[in-house]
Amino acid sequence: MQKGESDVLDLFRVGSPETEEAAFETLFRRHQRTVYGWILRMVRNPAAAEDLTVETFWRIHRAHARFEPAQGFEGWARRIATRAALDWLRTRRPECELYPETCGELAAPATADPAITAEIRARTALAFGRLPPKLRIAATLAVVEELPQKEVAAALGISVAAVKLRVFRALRLLRSDLKRQGITP
Numbered sequence: 001m002q003k004g005e006s007d008v009l010d011l012f013r014v015g016s017p018e019t020e021e022a023a024f025e026t027l028f029r030r031h032q033r034t035v036y037g038w039i040l041r042m043v044r045n046p047a048a049a050e051d052l053t054v055e056t057f058w059r060i061h062r063a064h065a066r067f068e069p070a071q072g073f074e075g076w077a078r079r080i081a082t083r084a085a086l087d088w089l090r091t092r093r094p095e096c097e098l099y100p101e102t103c104g105e106l107a108a109p110a111t112a113d114p115a116i117t118a119e120i121r122a123r124t125a126l127a128f129g130r131l132p133p134k135l136r137i138a139a140t141l142a143v144v145e146e147l148p149q150k151e152v153a154a155a156l157g158i159s160v161a162a163v164k165l166r167v168f169r170a171l172r173l174l175r176s177d178l179k180r181q182g183i184t185p
Helices: 005-014 017-043 046-062 073-091 114-129 133-144 149-156 160-180
Strands: none
Touching: 005 017, 017 046, 017 073, 017 133, 046 073, 073 133, 073 149, 114 133, 114 160, 133 149, 133 160, 149 160
């Protein structure tokens, strides 16, 4: 926690309207980039991630009275961002657009042919984009971001067992999709 973070969180929760707004602006400045990164990894669309970051902070502002400073801001913000991303993903077509900057995030072996690994990354991202939203978000948080399953469960508002099941199903669907594309995972 940054210096003064607990004071800012307390003012955000129960301050006067003026101090609450100043605290919110401080939280926005401190956490905007992090929230954007979380959302971008889930939706894989930079423009949508920008919009959803604003939506997330709007939801945070509206729900400030329910915030518990002792629980920490990042976990609470991640839950709200995850719900906003999930809402957005539910309204999209299963096969999402691919952006070069998001395809490049997938790791590839250093010794492989760059053209082949780029194609594999693109096909993997495409298969990932075809996952149902609930499975995609669980897999993003657990596999891509490597969050502990307990944190994923908290972010999604589900049990740890449900997280394990969603990640298992997501990986099974990814393997199946990649095999159909001629890639052996």
